[in-house]
Amino acid sequence: MKDELKERTVVLLKPDTVQRGLVGEVLSRFEKAGLKIVAMKMVWVDEEMLVKHYPDDRTEFLKGMGEKTLKTYEEYGKDPGELIGTKDPLEIGKLVNSWNIEFLKSGPIVALLLEGHNAIDNVRQGVGNTLPTFASPGTVRGDYSTDSPIMANRQKRAVKNLIHASGNKEEAKYEEELWFHKEEIYEYKRADEEAMF
Numbered sequence: 001m002k003d004e005l006k007e008r009t010v011v012l013l014k015p016d017t018v019q020r021g022l023v024g025e026v027l028s029r030f031e032k033a034g035l036k037i038v039a040m041k042m043v044w045v046d047e048e049m050l051v052k053h054y055p056d057d058r059t060e061f062l063k064g065m066g067e068k069t070l071k072t073y074e075e076y077g078k079d080p081g082e083l084i085g086t087k088d089p090l091e092i093g094k095l096v097n098s099w100n101i102e103f104l105k106s107g108p109i110v111a112l113l114l115e116g117h118n119a120i121d122n123v124r125q126g127v128g129n130t131l132p133t134f135a136s137p138g139t140v141r142g143d144y145s146t147d148s149p150i151m152a153n154r155q156k157r158a159v160k161n162l163i164h165a166s167g168n169k170e171e172a173k174y175e176e177e178l179w180f181h182k183e184e185i186y187e188y189k190r191a192d193e194e195a196m197f
Helices: 015-019 023-032 047-053 059-075 080-084 089-104 119-127 140-144 149-154 169-179
Strands: 006-013 036-043 109-117 163-165
Touching: 006 023, 006 119, 006 169, 015 023, 015 109, 023 036, 023 109, 023 119, 023 140, 047 089, 047 169, 059 080, 059 089, 059 149, 080 089, 080 149, 109 119, 109 169, 119 140, 119 163
Parallel strands: none
Antiparallel strands: 006 109, 006 163, 036 109
């Protein structure tokens, strides 16, 4: 990747995307937006790999996830202590993290490495808010999911939001090295690259 303006980002099409037959639709959206698939594989991942992807030592991230969950409970007038047994944001974040791990190991996923200008932001815009209830129409989550944290937490499971997308450059680099070996990543030119950039 010689062009310093290009970025790579990891996208995981979660078990709900695979099971609902939406892989082609989602891939098509990325490709039509000018993002190039430079690596792709279908895998059924074990817990050891997922603990590396969702490490429990990211306390600020986990606490933030817990705070978002508490806010949702407040908006719906529900008591998190009653429904999930705690009101501590970090503990809630750890709980949600464990549900994410369980969900990702429940079926096959498609792991992608996408490349393009502003790939990280473009992918995140295209997939929409991590909470499908708040995702805008036209985004993948907004068009194909209506799941919410309140429904997921009641059932003690992850929010079925179809996709994971790297959140920033550091995360994208870490996830690229975690999910793909160098020999799985391909350099090539798409026919439309010159027309787009």
